[in-house]
Amino acid sequence: MTIDEWSRQALPAMLDDIRTLVEVETHSHDKAALRRGLAALRDLAAERLGPPAEETRHDGGRYGDVLELRYPGTAPGEVLLLGHYDTVWPTGTLVDWPFAIEDGTMTGPGVFDMKTGLVQAIWAVRGLRGLGLPHPGVRLLFNGDEEIGSPVSRPHVEAASEGTLASLVFEASLRGALKTSRKGVGLFDVTVTGVEAHAGLDPAAGANAIHALAGLVTRIAAGGAPERGTTVNVGLISGGTGRNVAAGLATCGVDVRVSDFAEMTRIDALFAGLEADDPRVTVSVTGEWNRPPMTPNPPSQRLFKEAQAVATAQGWTLEEAAVGGASDGNFISALGLPVLDGIGAVGDGAHARHEHVLVDHIPERTALTIGLVSALA
Incomplete structure (x- = not known):
């Protein structure tokens, strides 16, 4: 079975998982909601991947906690898969804006920014293991304060990225393009x-x-x-x-x-x-x-070329883009380390009521991550 075939077969279960995360609201300033959201995310990872080899939880104080899960690989090194579980949407938004899928478009608060990306990251690890592909170890890092500047999680993000082969940030893409430059x-x-x-x-x-x-x-x-x-x-x-x-x-x-x-x-x-x-x-x-600004450093440029080669081998063209928004990828880039951002969903409407994800692209983005992480072995 090819990576693409595996990812497409996994789509129905991935959609169920996205629904699970979206229906647990996680506003950046609601500590109780963030606690529930992280519990749902941890349970989902454990269900799909089994118990991690190592689990670390960092106290977020009045913000969301930071959770790190490490899974061993079959090759040397480690890759960081990074995503935030907090959203800009106040608790109660689901009452008049429920999760929905219609005509290939998925909507709901946080579905694009960035709960679809979280599910893609988990399923990419499942795919690597299920397909028996060679791959480095994987560290999943989930933080709950990105939308307000990552005041607690920044040092944990920076520490987790040190010494890795690559850091992949599962923020949404720009119409499919990876975000290699951010302000x-x-x-x-x-x-x-x-x-x-x-x-x-x-x-x-x-x-x-x-x-x-x-x-x-x-x-x-x-x-x-x-x-x-x-x-x-x-x-x-x-x-x-x-x-x-x-x-x-x-x-x-x-x-x-x-x-x-x-x-x-x-x-x-x-x-x-x-x-x-x-x-x-x-x-x-x-x-x-x-x-700080995220500018294309040489390690990141080489990593993007690797991702392009993986996409080409899978039958599609991957592009890059510069955007005005910032993410936790900025911190990693400023350290001179290899990082790619925008690995997540294809859609539009971050922080807006027209936030949505194009369902047909979810398997493609998951397959890209599987292929790239395996290539790094």
């Missing part, structure tokens, strides 16, 4: 503190923080440089206590995306140099670079 992400908050005063009785006594922030927003937004791959978005703004009060406090939240490490330094200097025209007004900036 780095910076999340910053600008706080402006002024002097409150009555807007009618004593306007000169006030130093309006909102007015000052309005001027700074223009300067912040001008820091974007699309020609360099840098975008700056002021997505949140708040302040003031009343129409007739010179605002004493105003804040804005800023999302920065960069393709080049040098741009991080330039943006840092931009924020460090923010000052208001009125000397009575103070400006402070908090936040950090949540993820």
Whole structure:
């Protein structure tokens, strides 16, 4: 039996497993839901793969825990299969948006980002073993805080990727293409503190923080440089206590995306140099670079060529793409290690109500992983 034939025969059971995971909601900020979701994921892996040779669970605190499962191979080395089980969808979303499959399209909260990918990773390991293919050892790592920047899981992801032959990230693809380049992400908050005063009785006594922030927003937004791959978005703004009060406090939240490490330094200097025209007004900036850029390093480029060769041997063409979103693959790439992202589902609508997966592509993506991991042996 070929890898493709095996994967297509497995599709009905894979769809059942995807339904199981989607119907256990896992919002990033709902610890109880994350605990239930990880239990369902662990049980699913154990059912399909048997007990792991090694199991490690890292406490996520108020976020989702990190689970690592290791299965031995028949050849030296190890491959990391990485995926997050948290979603952006608040608990209760399933009530008016249930899991469904119709006309070859599968929908439901988190089905594309990225519960289909989790199932594909598990079934790829099952396929390697069931088909008797040579393969390195496999480490599955599931984290529950990716959608909020992986504040707890980052060191575990980085540690798990060290010394591996490859790291495969089961985030959704871009219309089938692997994501070999991703932008780095910076999340910053600008706080402006002024002097409150009555807007009618004593306007000169006030130093309006909102007015000052309005001027700074223009300067912040001008820091974007699309020609360099840098975008700056002021997505949140708040302040003031009343129409007739010179605002004493105003804040804005800023999302920065960069393709080049040098741009991080330039943006840092931009924020460090923010000052208001009125000397009575103070400006402070908090936040950090949540993820570095993911740029194609030589080991990753070689790994992509290997994946292309596997796809060609299976009868289809694999392409690569650069995207603006970030993932845990950014951390691994920044270490200079081989990583491929977008191994997961084919579909569209991440973080949107039209989130969906094209069912016919699930066997193909699973077969790609089976073939690639075996080739690494």
